[in-house]
Amino acid sequence: MPKVKKICKACGKEYEACHTPNPNQVFRWFDIACSRECAAEYLRRVEESRSHKTTEDEIKE
Amino acid sequence: MLNVNDLMITSLETVDVRTTAGAPWFILDELQDATIANTQEKEDLTGKGGRKLGSLKRNKSVTISGTNGLVSGGLLEAQTGGEFTHKTSTSVAWRESLVINSDAATTSYKAVGTAGAEIEALCIKDTDGRVIATLEQDSAAAAGKFAYDPSTKKLTFLADAYEDGQEIQVYYKRNVAGDVLTNESDKYSCKCQAFIDVFAEDKCSNVYHVQIDIPKGDFSGDFDLAFGDSQTVHAFEIEALSGAGCGKNGYLWNYTVFGANAEDAA
Numbered sequence: 001m002p003k004v005k006k007i008c009k010a011c012g013k014e015y016e017a018c019h020t021p022n023p024n025q026v027f028r029w030f031d032i033a034c035s036r037e038c039a040a041e042y043l044r045r046v047e048e049s050r051s052h053k054t055t056e057d058e059i060k061e
Numbered sequence: 062m063l064n065v066n067d068l069m070i071t072s073l074e075t076v077d078v079r080t081t082a083g084a085p086w087f088i089l090d091e092l093q094d095a096t097i098a099n100t101q102e103k104e105d106l107t108g109k110g111g112r113k114l115g116s117l118k119r120n121k122s123v124t125i126s127g128t129n130g131l132v133s134g135g136l137l138e139a140q141t142g143g144e145f146t147h148k149t150s151t152s153v154a155w156r157e158s159l160v161i162n163s164d165a166a167t168t169s170y171k172a173v174g175t176a177g178a179e180i181e182a183l184c185i186k187d188t189d190g191r192v193i194a195t196l197e198q199d200s201a202a203a204a205g206k207f208a209y210d211p212s213t214k215k216l217t218f219l220a221d222a223y224e225d226g227q228e229i230q231v232y233y234k235r236n237v238a239g240d241v242l243t244n245e246s247d248k249y250s251c252k253c254q255a256f257i258d259v260f261a262e263d264k265c266s267n268v269y270h271v272q273i274d275i276p277k278g279d280f281s282g283d284f285d286l287a288f289g290d291s292q293t294v295h296a297f298e299i300e301a302l303s304g305a306g307c308g309k310n311g312y313l314w315n316y317t318v319f320g321a322n323a324e325d326a327a
Contacts (some may be wrong), residue, residue, distance in 0.1 A: 009198075009199060009200075023152065025152060025175070031175045042177055045177075049200045049201050049208060050212070
């Protein structure tokens with residue numbers, strides 16, 4: 001059976017991903033990262049990036 | 062008994078479908094055609110030299126089929142065994158073409174999904190509309206990567222990586238309110254009660270209402286919805302069943318003729 005490969009958004013490693021659909025949009029760490037730890041790290045970066053942007057946008061306005 | 066109920070059917074009006082308990086369910090009122098196909102098996106009983114002495118009749122069967130000019134939500138429920146539910150939020154797949162300006166672009170709607178991976182795919186197109194690169198969503202814009210903030214719907218690209226006016230194609234899911242029917246793999250077409258109403262005229266131009274009452278029917282789950290260069294119609298098939306009224310009734314249908322303006326009877 002063909003395997004779905006993804007690149008971990010935190011560490012950049014290739015990993016075997018589950019490719020079942022997620023219609024209810026439940027958070028699944030394996031959609032973005034190779035491990036729970038990497039997913040947590042990536043989410044931390046996303047939150048940090050988004051909170052910075054929001055602050056900058058507010059300052060600009 | 063002399064029967065003078067010879068009628069010209071002048072108009073097919075409706076198929077009124079009710080639940081087996083008699084509750085109104087849906088009405089097909091843009092019918093293009095309807096057919097009541099009646100069959101029975103007959104086996105000849107023969108005697109000397111194969112001469113026919115009689116016949117053994119059995120397996121009476123009635124199938125009602127028709128075509129509605131509109132796609133009917135109720136009919137879809139009956140054919141799939143599902144039920145429409147109104148969802149205040151359900152996700153739909155979306156894609157759109159956007160243009161990069163000042164290293165950024167804005168999606169028309171808020172993309173939803175796993176945080177940090179809301180955009181499912183983003184393609185860079187050349188001037189001929191061909192995809193020349195695919196970018197990945199990340200926490201910050203970098204080479205081959207872009208960032209997205211659902212709160213502002215803003216896509217951010219690496220500074221000066223793309224010229225203003227660069228066309229991109231974005232794929233994502235967004236939430237909408239809508240009515241949803243789910244065709245479950247382990248639910249099947251439903252049983253019903255159906256009334257077919259037609260208008261008719263006799264030779265003297267008296268107008269009659271004819272109602273064909275199918276007390277218990279079983280919808281077929283075989284149906285097609287064909288989309289394309291001609292009208293999409295919704296065909297259906299109901300097999301009449303014996304035993305309506307918890308097994309008390311053995312009839313497959315009643316054909317009732319009454320005056321179009323008939324008064325109430327006692």
